[in-house]
Amino acid sequence: xxxxxxxxxxxxxxxxxxxxxxxxxxxxxxxxxxxxxxxxxxxxxxxxxxxxxxxxxxxxxxxxxxxxxxxxxxxxxxxxxxxxxxxxxxxxxxxxxxxxxxxxxxxxxxxxxxxxxxxxxxxxxxxxxxxxxxxxxxxxxxxxxxxxxxxxxxxxxxxxxxxxxxxxxxxxxxxxxxxxxxxxxxxxxxxxxxxxxxxxxxxxxxxxxxxxxxxxxxxxxxxxxxxxxxxxxxxxxxxxxxxxxxxxxxxxxxxxxxxxxxxxxxxxxxxxxxxxxxxxxxxxxxxxxxxxxxxxxxxxxxxxxxxxxxxx
Numbered sequence: 132x133x134x135x136x137x138x139x140x141x142x143x144x145x146x147x148x149x150x151x152x153x154x155x156x157x158x159x160x161x162x163x164x165x166x167x168x169x170x171x172x173x174x175x176x177x178x179x180x181x182x183x184x185x186x187x188x189x190x191x192x193x194x195x196x197x198x199x200x201x202x203x204x205x206x207x208x209x210x211x212x213x214x215x216x217x218x219x220x221x222x223x224x225x226x227x228x229x230x231x232x233x234x235x236x237x238x239x240x241x242x243x244x245x246x247x248x249x250x251x252x253x254x255x256x257x258x259x260x261x262x263x264x265x266x267x268x269x270x271x272x273x274x275x276x277x278x279x280x281x282x283x284x285x286x287x288x289x290x291x292x293x294x295x296x297x298x299x300x301x302x303x304x305x306x307x308x309x310x311x312x313x314x315x316x317x318x319x320x321x322x323x324x325x326x327x328x329x330x331x332x333x334x335x336x337x338x339x340x341x342x343x344x345x346x347x348x349x350x351x352x353x354x355x356x357x358x359x360x361x362x363x364x365x366x367x368x369x370x371x372x373x374x375x376x377x378x379x380x381x382x383x384x385x386x387x388x389x390x391x392x393x394x395x396x397x398x399x400x401x402x403x404x405x406x407x408x409x410x411x412x413x414x415x416x417x418x419x420x421x422x423x424x425x426x427x428x429x430x431x432x433x434x435x436x437x438x439x440x441x442x443x
Contacts, residue, residue, distance in 0.1 A: 132165050132425070132427075133423045133424060133425040133426055133442065133443075134156050134157050134158075134423065135156070135157040135163040135441065135442065135443050136153060136155070136156045136157070136422070136423040136426075136441075136442045137153070137154050137155040137156075137201055137439055137440070137441050137442075138151050138152065138153050138154065138422065138439065138440045138442070139151070139152045139154045139437060139438070139439055140385075140387060140404070140437075140438040140439065140440060141437065141438070142387070142388065147406065147415055147417060148417055148418075149387075149404060149417045149418050151404070151418050151420055151440075154201070154439075155199070155201045156423075161204075162193055162200075162202045162203070162204050163183065163193070163202065163443065164191070166185055166186070167183040167184060167185060167191070167428075167443065168184060168185065168186050169182075169183065169184040169215070169218040170182070170183045170184075170428045170430050170441075170443050171218075171219065171220065171430060172195065172430055172431075172432035172441075173220040173227065175192075175227065175243070175245055175247070176245040178194060178195070179194075179195040179432060179433070179434045180192055180193060180194055180195060180205065181193040181195055181202060181430065181432075181441070182220070182229075184211065184215075184218055186214055187210075187211075187212065187213070187214060188210050188211030188212050188213050188214065188215065188231070189210045189211075190207055190209040190210060190211070190247075190249075191204065191207070192204070192205040192207045192209075192247050193205060195432065195434045196434070197434050197435040197437055205247060206247070207247035207248070208248075209243070209247055209248060209249040210249070211229070211231050211239075211241065211249070213231070213233070213239075214233070215231040215232060215233055216232055216233055216234045216267075216268070217230070217231070217232040217267070217268075217269070217270045218230070218231050218232075219270065219271070219272060220243075221240075221272035221279060221296075222279070223240075223279050223296060223298065223311075223313065224298045226242055226311075227242070227243045228240045228241060228242055228243060228311070229241045229243050229249070230270065230272065230281075231252075232267060232270045234265065234266055234267060234268075235265060236256050236257065236258055236263070236264040236265035236266075237254060237255070237256045237264075238254070238255045238256070238264060238270070238281075238315065239252040239253070239254045239255075240252055240253045240254075240255075240311060240313060242309075242311055250309045250310075250311070251306070251307040251308075251309050251310045252310070252311075253302070253303070253306075253310055253311040253312075253313040255294075255315040257317065261317060261320060262292060262294070262317025262320065263290075264283070264292075264294075265285075266285040266287060266288060266290070267283040267284060267285050268284060268285060268286040268287075268328070269282070269283060269284040269286075269330050270282075270283050271283070271330065271332055271341075272296075273332065273339045273356055273360075274339075275339060275356065275358065275360050276358070278295070278297075279295075279296040279297075280293055280294065280295055280296065280318070280360045281293065281294040281296060281315070282341075282356065282364075284323070284327060284330070286325055286326055286327060286328060287325060288322075288325060289322050289323045289324050289325040289326075289327075290320065290321075290322055291320065291321050291322070291323050291363075291364075292317060292318075292319065292320040292321075293317075293318045293319040293320075293360050293361075293363065294315050294316060294317055294318055295315070295316045295318045295360070296313065296314070296315055297313070297314050297316070298311075298312055298313060298314070299312045299313065299314045300312065318360055318361050319360060319361050319362065319363045321363055321364075324345055324347070324348050325347065326345055326346060326347035326348070327343045327344070327345050328343070328344060328345075328346070329342070329343060329344040329379060329381075329382035330342070330343045330382075331343075331382045331383055331384040331393060332384060333384040333386065333391040333407065334386070334391065335391055335407070335409070335411065338355065338356070338358075339355070339356035340353055340354065340355050340356070340367070340391075340411055341353070341354055341356070342382065342384065342393060342407075344376055344377070344379065344382070346377045349376075349377055350369060350370050350371075351369075351370070351371040351372065351373055351376050352366055352368060352369045352370075352371065353366075353367055353368040353371065353407075353411045353412070354366050354367065355367045355411070367410075367411045367412065368410075368411050368412035368413065371412070371413060373393075373395065373405070373414070374395070374403060374416075375395070375397060375401070378397060379395050379396065379397060380396055380397055380398045381394075381395070381396040381426070381428070381429050382394065382395050382396070383396075383429050383430075383431050383440075384431070385431035385438055385440070386433075386438075387438045390406055390407075391406075391407045392404055392405060392406050392407065392417070393405045393407060393414060394429060394431065394440065396422070396426065396429055398424060398425055398426075399424050400421045400422045400423055400424035400425075401419075401421065401422075402418075402419070402420050402421070402422040403416055403418065403419045403420075404416070404417045404418040405417060422442055423442045426442040426443060427443065428442075428443045429441070429442055429443075430443065
């Protein structure tokens with residue numbers, strides 16, 4: 132397990148260049164302990180926080196600063212009490228939720244308060260087609276025209292689906308007091324090739340796009356989520372080329388000064404940052420560096436208008 136390490140990213144004086152500076156490396160066991168399987172950043176009460184979950188769902192939270200101490204542990208007893216394949220934050224009707232998904236087909240949306248307390252979840256489980264919710268390796272919230280959708284993909288089968296998330300007048304009958312009044316409805320489904328991975332979602336001109344790599348049928352794509360999500364997605368760039376495409380371990384996206392970027396990483400520490408072209412049919416490399424080796428996760432975030440990359 133490498134030492135958690137933080138890099139700060141800023142624009143260089145030269146056009147099409149970025150500065151990357153290592154600003155922090157953890158020296159002991161704290162604040163970021165070993166064993167986190169989900170790590171991500173989200174804003175809570177107007178301040179950026181880092182959330183990290185253990186295998187069985189115990190949550191740790193850290194307030195993020197732009198100087199030492201970079202991460203300060205915040206008190207919380209929140210616990211999902213279950214193993215999840217995907218955990219991601221999302222906003223719905225002005226409230227923050229943690230979406231926890233298990234490949235058996237269950238999506239659970241837990242309201243997360245500003246005091247870092249979890250409420251009882253709204254649960255969606257649709258075992259039968261059409262719209263079956265089993266086997267997903269990607270469950271990504273996206274916002275189209277200020278409405279929330281979930282784009283989901285199963286690498287084993289190639290099945291891809293979009294669900295619409297909405298708020299309702301009352302919580303589902305028979306649920307616990309405090310359960311969110313939500314509704315998940317299947318909207319679109321299709322079939323892609325299996326084995327797509329390294330999905331990286333980004334926005335450009337208020338439109339939703341995503342990068343993905345297929346190592347079984349070697350290709351690199353950028354797709355566009357259509358303005359009417361019931362119509363699905365369309366490829367805008369296919370058979371693209373990126374360095375070490377089929378040897379990458381992690382791919383992430385970030386936005387800096389309204390421009391979308393890709394971060395690619397190999398376990399030996401090889402890290403590259405690319406600015407995505409406006410036509411979404413390619414990119415230009417901005418940075419190549421040897422970062423910390425052996426990271427299992429990379430967390431991009433913005434704090435105080437500065438972009439950072441946390442390697443964990």
